[in-house]
Amino acid sequence: MSEAPLFFNVNSNWVPPFQLDHASMSSIKIGPNFPSWLQSQKSLSFLDMSMSGISGKAPSWLWNWISNITFINLSNNHIECDVSDIFLSSTVKLLNIANNSFYGPISTFLCQKKIRKNKLEVLDASNNLLSGELSHCWKYWQSLIHLNLGSNNLVGRIPYSMGALVNLQSLRLQNNSIYGDIPSSLKTCSNLRLIDMGDNHLSIIPPWIGEMKNVLVLRLRSSEFKGYIPQQICQLSSLRVLDLANNSLSGSIPNCLENISAMALPDSYDISFSYSLSSEYWNIYASYVQNVQLGPKGKEMEYKENLKLVRLIDLSSNNLSGSIPVEISNLSELRFLNLSRNHLMGKIPEKIGSMKELESVDLSRNHLSGKIPPSMSNLTFLSLLDLSYNNLSGRIPSSTQLQSFDALSFIGNPQLCGDPLPKSCTIEEQSLNKSPIGSVEDDSKNSSFYIGMGVGFATGFWAICGALFFNRTWRHAYFRFADEIKDWIYVTIMIKMNLLEKLRVCLSK
Structure with missing residues (x-):
């Protein structure tokens, strides 16, 4: 009867004329009281x-x-219970009492x-009032x-003994008051x-x-982490979600993030974050699906079945410095970057x-400079x-895509101009934003001119000097010609000076 718009309202003394193996009654109105008729069901394996x-x-x-x-x-009721009253037999494989x-x-x-011989595979007790140390x-x-x-x-440290959970595929301890180191036993x-x-x-x-x-999702946001982001994080080649936001991490962003192949290459296989359990009698599968809170677009959202589609890097609200590694451009499958x-x-x-x-890029409130890449x-x-x-400076590249955002996406960059900002670009600013291809062509032409001029000068110089050096007759003739030119220049200058002197004397009389 799950997901049906029904009220399952029966008398508190009602005894059903049947024995159920499988009772699926999610999202229908049963409460507020816990249904007492369930006590008559002696062979139920799925509830x-x-x-x-229920409250x-x-x-x-x-x-x-x-x-x-x-x-x-x-899960998702208002049931009150002391956890010390819970008894689990070895038949129970999934217990979900969340919310x-x-x-x-x-x-x-x-x-x-009394429950040390349990064979529980799924325990979800999240969003309750549990206390004490692990x-x-x-x-x-x-x-x-x-x-x-x-x-x-929950308080205290993560105990070293958690390393005994060798079959564990997901570990979620978020939103508690746990402190200290992550124990190396989790390896x-x-x-x-x-x-x-x-x-x-x-x-x-x-x-x-x-x-x-094998880690696909690593969410460590808002946990007061200090120090650097270790380079070894790049070894997590299967990683799809890296959320380290809102900590006190410092240093630079590792330039090896391109090694996370799950963010750089299309999936070669499907992944699932769910757990399926087959009913012993009816072969009906009941799924437990992981849900994770992520904020890829600035607002926290819950991801469940669609978590397998997410590719996210969120390093926002830290103390990271240096430049954005150019290698990050190789993460061609990334969908959210903050x-x-x-x-x-x-x-x-x-x-x-x-x-x-x-789908989402947030680089705001940093000290980035230069132009917005075309x-x-x-x-x-x-x-x-x-x-x-x-x-940032210069003209916002013209495109249908970038101009579809409002001015709030670009404000706080005084040297930035062009739509959608109200500031128009001057001629000087437009010239600074010429096409890189045109600039390359101009530089290429100038380089060719100067290279050609240099080659021509060297060729002419060595053609003349080489001829004088190796040909004795030409060399003597050259120096004789040079002497004659020198004598002619000397005589001409002296004649001019004598004429000027005579002209000065005449003018003085």
Whole structure:
């Protein structure tokens, strides 16, 4: 009955005349009370009551009753429950209680003896009221594939024992109060594809992160990271999302980002961020889909099934300096680029127009200078552009694409002119923005002229000097001629001087 516009309103004493194996009731109105008729269902293996309007305390019979269920999804309700009351048998493989009001120390749930033989593969307890430090009981949870404890009240360090989760494909601890280093033991979790530790209080991005070869999404934004972006991050050739925004990172942007081939080459295979579980009886697949909050166009958005389409680099709001590496232009599959609010200098890479898939470019609030590259006109998919508050100069290249943005995309660059800015370009500014091809042709002509003149002079000089050097008769004749010329010049000058002297005497009388 999922997604149906129904109210499943039955009497609290109703006993169904059937036994269900599979109950899918997502997004229909069941609550506010937890349906008591479920107690009569003894062979249920699949239960989905997400987004069903259930509120209040979970009934005391609930966790013993679900002991035979494989798939449990109670997410997006208003259920209150102490996590120490949760009991999981070895049959439960997926437990999704996200977006509720579950509370209590996380360690009391993870370390309780009665569930140490669990075979849970997916645990999503995000957006609840869980508290305390992450425990050291992870050796009892080695079946986990997806772990999401984001948006709770967790504190303390990430324990070294999390390295025991060798099957883990996604680790999400975002939006807590976790502090300290990322433990190197996570290197043993070689299957990790998604790491989200954003919105915490962590220290540095460890260089060993480059050893996590299968990571597709690395979200470490707003976690107080300091130091440099390690060059080893370029070894993550499968990376599709690199989000390090809103930290205190310094130094330059690594010039090896072109080595991230997933952003430079088209996909050779399809990827998925979902987990599918087959019901034992009905062969009906239930999917758990990852969702990640990203801000590719300046506004936080949730990406789920479409996450596999995203190619993003967000290094905004840090203390990065130096220039934008020209090598970044080789990331031809990149869709979202945000380097705003840093201290970057130099020019925008001339070949940025070769990044044909770009949908969003934000380079605002830096110290970039020079002209806007004409190749930017080639970015036909561009729907967001922000170059404001830099030191850019000259004419904005004329194109349907760039002129489609309003003046706010270019303001704060006093030397910039042309549509869509209200400032018109002067003749001088237009001459400074001549076509690079024309400039090359003019330079080429001038170079050819001077080269030809130099070759001609050298040829004439050595033709005359060589003849005088090797021919004795010509040499004597040349010097005799030179002496005669010298004598003629001397005599002529003396005659002129005598005439001038006589003229002076006459005038004085």
